[in-house]
Amino acid sequence: MKALIAGAGRLGTQIAQVLAAARNDVTLIDVDDGRIAELKGHLAVRLIAGDACDPTLLEHANALTADLVIAATGNDEDNLVISLLAKRQFAVPRVAARVNDADNSWLFDGRWGVDTAVPVATPLISLIEEATGATDTVALLRLSKAGVDVIETAITPQSRAAGRTLAEITLPAGTVIATVIRDGQPNVPTPEMRLQPGDELLVVSHAATGQEIHAAFQ
The missing domain is CATH 3.30.70.1450 (Regulator of K+ conductance, C-terminal domain)
Known part of the structure; x- marks a missing residue:
């Protein structure tokens, strides 16, 4: 599975690490150049510095061939924009987005390209289960074949x-x-x-x- 994660904070890096450990092709994006530099050598994923709200950068990150996009930044507006671009412009099959402010939960639905909205308090394992869904590309946390x-x-x-x-x-x-x-x-x-x-x-x-x-x- 090809996964693109926007937001290299604690949550985004944890998701990237788990997906990579399950032998998925993972790209992690963050707007903070310093954060990307910190992660080099620590993660077996492709790291890109830049704004994931920029369609050109998403295209550079191979969003056109992604099976999954996870918008995991700490900003709900950014997560909505990323989700909408992923679904509408790049036709990503599955899009998951982190909801930082519970008052914004009502926005995180199909109108913004979000297949799965995940509250910030959701445990990591549950978040990844919900993000990947029951697709046959990967059963990440219970790899049924293995x-x-x-x-x-x-x-x-x-x-x-x-x-x-x-x-x-x-x-x-x-x-x-x-x-x-x-x-x-x-x-x-x-x-x-x-x-x-x-x-x-x-x-x-x-x-x-x-x-x-x-x-x-x-």
Whole structure:
């Protein structure tokens, strides 16, 4: 699946990381050049600096061949414009948009090209499930053909994994850590990485349940 994500804040980068971990072709756009520079080397996705409200930039980002566009900026007006352009000008099959202000929820519908409106408080996993939908291009969080789940867990001061390295964590069979998100930045996991309170982990497994993953870290 080819996915285009507008907005490289914490939410946008997390979505990009999960989609990339599921072997999708991902492009991440942000208007902040500095933010794009920060992410280089941290994400296995195509990074583009620019305004996703600009049709020319969207075309450069291959919106014409995208299967999914996610407007995940912190500005509702921008998300609506991006969604409308994606659907009307580039005929993107599926468009999801983040709703930052609940008072604007009524705007996020088909009139603005939005297939799925996702409130800002929606958990990451649920957001991606809703964004990708029940299409046969990808069942991202439950890859039915491969039987793979992507599970999110967070490290708190009370977690037994806090202060331990990844090498010291015993994972269930058939389970790997896809990324460790720290201070909003995705990081490639290494055996010597020491987990800290506030870290969020995206774990990929074809056998373990959410409860088993939770038990390994909490």
